[in-house]
Amino acid sequence: MNILFAEDDELLAQLFQLQAESADYLVVWAENGDVAVQQALSYQFDLIFMDIQMPVLDGVSAMQMLRQLGYDRPIIAMSAEAVTAAGFDLSLKKPLQWPEVKQQLAQFKAIPSIELELPTELKLAYLAHAKQLLQQLVLLVEQQNWVDFMAIVHQLKGSAASFDIAALSQLAEQLQTEWNSIPTEQRTERATYFLEQCTACKLK
Amino acid sequence: MQTKVKVREQKILLVDDLDYNRQLLRNNLTMLFSREKLKYKTFSYFQAHNASSALLTFSQQLPDMVFLDIELPDGSGLELLKRFKELKPHCFVVMVSGVSTLENVKSSIDSGAASFIVKPFTGDKILSVLKQFDRYYDKLPKIIEEPLIQKP
Numbered sequence: 001m002n003i004l005f006a007e008d009d010e011l012l013a014q015l016f017q018l019q020a021e022s023a024d025y026l027v028v029w030a031e032n033g034d035v036a037v038q039q040a041l042s043y044q045f046d047l048i049f050m051d052i053q054m055p056v057l058d059g060v061s062a063m064q065m066l067r068q069l070g071y072d073r074p075i076i077a078m079s080a081e082a083v084t085a086a087g088f089d090l091s092l093k094k095p096l097q098w099p100e101v102k103q104q105l106a107q108f109k110a111i112p113s114i115e116l117e118l119p120t121e122l123k124l125a126y127l128a129h130a131k132q133l134l135q136q137l138v139l140l141v142e143q144q145n146w147v148d149f150m151a152i153v154h155q156l157k158g159s160a161a162s163f164d165i166a167a168l169s170q171l172a173e174q175l176q177t178e179w180n181s182i183p184t185e186q187r188t189e190r191a192t193y194f195l196e197q198c199t200a201c202k203l204k
Numbered sequence: 205m206q207t208k209v210k211v212r213e214q215k216i217l218l219v220d221d222l223d224y225n226r227q228l229l230r231n232n233l234t235m236l237f238s239r240e241k242l243k244y245k246t247f248s249y250f251q252a253h254n255a256s257s258a259l260l261t262f263s264q265q266l267p268d269m270v271f272l273d274i275e276l277p278d279g280s281g282l283e284l285l286k287r288f289k290e291l292k293p294h295c296f297v298v299m300v301s302g303v304s305t306l307e308n309v310k311s312s313i314d315s316g317a318a319s320f321i322v323k324p325f326t327g328d329k330i331l332s333v334l335k336q337f338d339r340y341y342d343k344l345p346k347i348i349e350e351p352l353i354q355k356p
Contacts (some may be wrong), residue, residue: 038305038309041309041321042322069320071316072335114236114328118231136218154275157275157302159224159324160324162228164227202246
């Protein structure tokens with residue numbers, strides 16, 4: 001079972017991770033409510049633990065945003081105070097006591113994940129499209145046209161993983177995250193490295 | 205003997221600048237409608253590759269459900285969402301984006317989006333939205349639905 005653990009205290013998160021993983025749960029840590037919302041909308045988690053007091057976005061607001069967007073998976077509140085907000089499936093008192101948490105966790109079940117149906121011809125058509133995009137990127141690097149270059153990188157990030165080339169999406173995401181902090185004179189080098197990495201992905 | 209009420213097919217509008225994304229979404233919607241226990245599963249599909257054609261198709265068809273990409277070549281899906289909700293306040297709009305910034309999510313909720321999918325697509329994300337649509341559609345006041353029932 002996959003758990004998202006939203007908690008701004010890193011040590012508490014590490015402790016929970018150790019305890020939960022010893023009982024075969026998989027835990028991903030989110031350091032605030034904003035990260036928790038973003039992660040939750042990826043629908044890879046069977047259950048969310050949500051601390052109430054967190055920076056950027058508090059746990060109640062994060063839960064409410066998710067519920068407003070129809071998020072229907074269990075969310076467990078964690079707080080030293082009583083939690084009155086509607087929308088949580090359960091509220092646990094902090095500090096968490098692992099034996100109690102473990103017992104409570106038993107009532108939640110892993111949600112079977114559904115494979116995306118990807119017809120071969122559609123995958124092949126997308127692959128051809130992705131190869132064309134990479135060729136365009138080579139030209140754009142030569143022209144140092146970074147606006148169009150990053151627009152294509154953004155498109156690759158959003159679409160490649162849906163078509164079973166997650167590696168390409170990840171490379172694009174990494175570049176996108178780094179891009180604004182790369183000095184102008186180093187952009188060509190970084191972009192060329194990105195294209196080399198993409199070529200190494202061997203689009204088949 | 206059972207009385208059958210013929211309800212007109214519901215309409216889905218898919219808005220994404222990338223043809224492959226729309227095809228993938230349509231394939232998977234069809235697959236989920238046929239495989240999963242969903243109440244509403246007869247849909248006709250409409251597609252748009254940019255904001256202007258999406259607005260045109262929307263005003264002509266007034267779809268029941270929309271998958272709306274935020275990053276469109278000629279405009280923002282967030283602006284489009286506002287227009288859609290003006291034209292048809294009860295339309296179920298699912299925002300789709302490669303980036304789920306807090307700002308995007310908040311302004312989607314404020315403008316009346318029903319749901320938000322962060323790309324890449326997965327079966328779980330799409331199914332979750334369809335289940336939500338079932339619940340949402342059941343709750344809609346019946347008076348709104350009456351003119352939509354097709355008389356034989």
